[in-house]
Amino acid sequence: MTLTETNPPAEALAAGGDLKPPAQAAMASDDLSPATRASVPQWTPPSGLARILSSGDHLTVGQMYVAFSLLLSGLALALGVLIGIEQADIDGGFGVFGDANEFFQVFALYRTTLILCGLVPLFLGLATAVIPRQLAASSVAFPRAAAAAFWTWLVGAITHIAATFSYGGLGSLQAGAAREQSVELTVLSLGMMGLGLLVGSGVVLTTLVTQRPPGMDLLQMPAFSWSMLVAAGVWLFSLPVLLANLVISWADMRGADALGFGGGAAPFEQVAWAFDAPQVYAWTIPMLGIVAEVFTAAHRSRPQMFEPMALIVGVFGFLSFGAWAQRFFDSDDPSAADAHIVTNQVVFTAFGLAIALAVLAYGGWLAFNGASAGRRPQITPEFALVTVSGALLTTAVATGVVRVAEPALGVLREADGDIWRGFFDAMDDLEGSSLLTGMMNLAVLGGLLAAVGGLHHWAPRLVGRPLNAALGFLSVLPLAGGAVLIGLTDVLSGFFDQPARPYETSRIADIDSVGFVEALNVIGLIGSIAVLAGLALVVLNVARGLGQPAEAEAGQGGGG
Amino acid sequence: MADVSVGMPLAAPLPRQRTLLVGTVLGTAASLMYFAALLGVYLRERADALSGSGEWIPSGADIQLAQPTVAAWTMLMSVVTMQWAVYSIARNDRPHALMATALTALFGLSVVVMTSFQYTEMGLVADESVAAVLIYTISGSHLAMIAVGLVFLLLMAFRALAGQYSSRQTDGFVAASIYWYAVVFVYVVIWTAIFVLK
Numbered sequence: 001m002t003l004t005e006t007n008p009p010a011e012a013l014a015a016g017g018d019l020k021p022p023a024q025a026a027m028a029s030d031d032l033s034p035a036t037r038a039s040v041p042q043w044t045p046p047s048g049l050a051r052i053l054s055s056g057d058h059l060t061v062g063q064m065y066v067a068f069s070l071l072l073s074g075l076a077l078a079l080g081v082l083i084g085i086e087q088a089d090i091d092g093g094f095g096v097f098g099d100a101n102e103f104f105q106v107f108a109l110y111r112t113t114l115i116l117c118g119l120v121p122l123f124l125g126l127a128t129a130v131i132p133r134q135l136a137a138s139s140v141a142f143p144r145a146a147a148a149a150f151w152t153w154l155v156g157a158i159t160h161i162a163a164t165f166s167y168g169g170l171g172s173l174q175a176g177a178a179r180e181q182s183v184e185l186t187v188l189s190l191g192m193m194g195l196g197l198l199v200g201s202g203v204v205l206t207t208l209v210t211q212r213p214p215g216m217d218l219l220q221m222p223a224f225s226w227s228m229l230v231a232a233g234v235w236l237f238s239l240p241v242l243l244a245n246l247v248i249s250w251a252d253m254r255g256a257d258a259l260g261f262g263g264g265a266a267p268f269e270q271v272a273w274a275f276d277a278p279q280v281y282a283w284t285i286p287m288l289g290i291v292a293e294v295f296t297a298a299h300r301s302r303p304q305m306f307e308p309m310a311l312i313v314g315v316f317g318f319l320s321f322g323a324w325a326q327r328f329f330d331s332d333d334p335s336a337a338d339a340h341i342v343t344n345q346v347v348f349t350a351f352g353l354a355i356a357l358a359v360l361a362y363g364g365w366l367a368f369n370g371a372s373a374g375r376r377p378q379i380t381p382e383f384a385l386v387t388v389s390g391a392l393l394t395t396a397v398a399t400g401v402v403r404v405a406e407p408a409l410g411v412l413r414e415a416d417g418d419i420w421r422g423f424f425d426a427m428d429d430l431e432g433s434s435l436l437t438g439m440m441n442l443a444v445l446g447g448l449l450a451a452v453g454g455l456h457h458w459a460p461r462l463v464g465r466p467l468n469a470a471l472g473f474l475s476v477l478p479l480a481g482g483a484v485l486i487g488l489t490d491v492l493s494g495f496f497d498q499p500a501r502p503y504e505t506s507r508i509a510d511i512d513s514v515g516f517v518e519a520l521n522v523i524g525l526i527g528s529i530a531v532l533a534g535l536a537l538v539v540l541n542v543a544r545g546l547g548q549p550a551e552a553e554a555g556q557g558g559g560g
Numbered sequence: 561m562a563d564v565s566v567g568m569p570l571a572a573p574l575p576r577q578r579t580l581l582v583g584t585v586l587g588t589a590a591s592l593m594y595f596a597a598l599l600g601v602y603l604r605e606r607a608d609a610l611s612g613s614g615e616w617i618p619s620g621a622d623i624q625l626a627q628p629t630v631a632a633w634t635m636l637m638s639v640v641t642m643q644w645a646v647y648s649i650a651r652n653d654r655p656h657a658l659m660a661t662a663l664t665a666l667f668g669l670s671v672v673v674m675t676s677f678q679y680t681e682m683g684l685v686a687d688e689s690v691a692a693v694l695i696y697t698i699s700g701s702h703l704a705m706i707a708v709g710l711v712f713l714l715l716m717a718f719r720a721l722a723g724q725y726s727s728r729q730t731d732g733f734v735a736a737s738i739y740w741y742a743v744v745f746v747y748v749v750i751w752t753a754i755f756v757l758k
Contacts, residue, residue, distance in 0.1 A: 141583060202583060206582050236586060237589070237590070237593050241596075241597040244598045245597070245601075251693055252693050254687070255693070323597065
């Protein structure tokens with residue numbers, strides 16, 4: 001027996017097992033008698049909780065990301081239900097929440113939880129588990145860093161939620177010393193989450209750059225790997241800006257009185273760009289890769305014209321980088337000649353229009369691949385999920401076009417403002433309306449559906465066996481139907497001037513038709529409950545898969 | 561049995577995985593983005609203040625240019641020593657590589673000391689003006705960046721002592737140098753944007 005053979009395998013090392021000291025390893029050589037060799041304590045991998053807590057195995061880390069992000073997505077959707085109940089009687093004062101401040105805090109928590117505790121880590125989990133296999137690598141580039149990133153994110157996420165419910169939140173509409181400390185903790189924990197996601201993105205990106213086998217260039221990677229390359233790149237440049245915003249807020253809060261960055265609702269306002277266009281699209285970039293892989297697998301074909309698709313995903317990623325669009329730093333007086341208003345900038349409008357073209361081009365690529373396959377797609381839960389997710393993203397960017405159209409049509413206003421006055425007034429009103437919430441919900445829920453589709457697609461790899469198809473189909477209807485209801489009702493309400501921030505009671509009086517908007521909100525509430533129920537079915541399906549013995553994964557789960 | 565490989569061309573060597581180097585470049589890029597955001601906020605707020613009240617640095621504060629300039633030169637000198645370390649390790653000259661690394665770390669520590677001294681001298685109260693909040697946030701973040709750089713240098717030095725780096729494998733030192741150059745670059749930008757412009 002050689003020394004090499006006595007050492008635990010690399011994956012076992014990554015799993016955090018107890019290693020023999022070198023001296024003991026050296027003793028286990030051929031020089032020793034069988035009796036002596038038998039007396040040498042052998043390496044045993046940790047089991048149970050110790051295995052999970054100490055693991056640097058990419059599959060285990062990926063599974064933990066997926067499990068916790070699904071649970072936290074459920075929490076976010078539950079918050080969405082509470083917001084929906086509150087909005088069902090929008091002009092009747094505060095019912096579920098005690099006051100505007102509590103509403104504001106849950107409103108902010110819904111966004112941070114849905115995106116930074118749910119969607120992004122879900123994609124990172126899929127990437128951490130799947131990408132090494134797609135690249136024929138034994139692990140991710142920095143396994144320990146991947147594990148550290150996961151635990152940093154998880155501790156940050158739990159602390160963030162706990163701090164918000166402890167009279168914290170991303171700022172406050174009320175002042176008070178005790179409350180401010182909780183706000184500080186909320187800000188710090190959000191920074192901790194951001195740091196974890198940043199390191200996780202860096203690990204995925206490094207893996208994609210360095211762990212490819214010889215001969216495989218970047219454009220030969222599977223579509224999901226390519227989309228994660230683009231996504232992790234955009235996240236790597238976005239998340240530091242989010243951290244910078246949070247650090248400024250926190251530093252300001254350390255003083256006796258916050259001076260502008262940490263006082264009032266400023267902490268949320270500073271990071272609000274992360275939940276609005278164009279950045280909200282950046283969180284969904286990996287869905288383009290998942291859709292491509294599931295779509296071609298359902299047609300039992302290989303992707304045709306991969307390079308154009310890669311270019312489209314790259315352009316989508318570039319256009320979705322939104323850290324520059326920080327409305328917190330807009331001029332106080334929008335009517336001033338030199339006023340700086342982000343949403344009036346040419347680049348904001350141009351990016352909003354161009355990203356719609358990118359999504360259209362992507363749809364064209366899918367249609368071309370469907371036609372090239374020459375056969376009907378195999379209808380699976382993942383195919384249904386990614387189809388709906390694609391439709392949701394398309395609707396989201398179309399909504400974004402409506403939103404940016406007003407500045408784009410400024411030429412018409414200059415030419416003859418009287419003729420188009422009604423139209424322009426309506427477009428003006430859309431800024432700050434619930435249309436923005438609808439756009440965010442459509443994009444993020446689209447991403448969530450695609451991620452669940454990816455879970456089905458790669459389940460043999462992730463949980464050791466395919467997920468139950470019947471349960472999968474059962475979850476598609478509430479997930480897809482609910483997401484459509486949530487998104488579209490918010491968009492429609494926006495046209496009736498429902499504010500994007502419903503806790504701002506001063507704007508409730510501006511709603512055109514309160515009764516109709518409340519009816520839409522009830523429909524949206526039903527959608528929230530449906531998505532929550534659908535997600536519960538997904539969690540049940542995954543738990544059921546994990547609880548059963550693994551099957552051989554050969555031939556199961558496409559996509560590399 | 562005859563060796564079947566006789567007469568066959570040698571296989572091309574597998575490309576070396578430069579994982580640490582790539583990871584460091586990505587981490588450095590993220591750090592630069594972080595400071596770009598901080599400085600963007602600083603310059604925007606400064607421009608607003610100057611076009612409004614006309615005052616940015618509070619009148620009671622006295623921000624001298626001397627210490628930041630000395631610190632900037634110290635940082636620039638550390639570029640030379642850092643490159644000396646990379647040059648030496650690439651030529652298997654481990655003693656000089658370690659000495660150059662130690663000198664680089666010493667320069668970094670000197671900047672920490674100088675910045676701390678400047679904090680005590682400039683009379684800028686942290687919670688009395690937006691400028692103070694931003695200056696302490698940016699310079700404090702840079703101190704943290706230096707601290708990370710020092711830990712990185714220390715780790716590379718220990719690994720070099722253990723014989724892990726030589727002319728055949730210089731990635732660790734090159735990675736540390738890339739990060740350190742970013743530390744220096746950020747300080748030069750801070751020196752210009754904060755201390756020269758004031």
